[in-house]
Amino acid sequence: MTEHTDSNEATQCPLCGKPNECAVAAGRDAGSCWCMTVTMSPSALASIPAEAQGKVCICARCAAGVRAAD
Numbered sequence: 001m002t003e004h005t006d007s008n009e010a011t012q013c014p015l016c017g018k019p020n021e022c023a024v025a026a027g028r029d030a031g032s033c034w035c036m037t038v039t040m041s042p043s044a045l046a047s048i049p050a051e052a053q054g055k056v057c058i059c060a061r062c063a064a065g066v067r068a069a070d
């Protein structure tokens with residue numbers, strides 16, 4: 001699987017590929033993003049691919065430490 005969807009990359013969770021519902025990626029105010037009110041799981045943050053770190057948001061489910069594929 002080597003699909004490249006440039007326009008959607010910022011809105012997809014790099015861990016599970018589902019919509020991350022990031023307010024910033026959607027063109028809304030960062031303060032309205034769900035990520036401002038949750039605590040990110042350290043293990044989830046650590047599993048973000050290096051090329052995606054600092055660029056792509058993960059989704060709420062992954063941020064909470066829930067694994068998509070278990």
Ligand SMILES: [Zn+2]
Pocket residue numbers: 013014015016017018058059060061062063
């Ligand atoms: Zn996710």
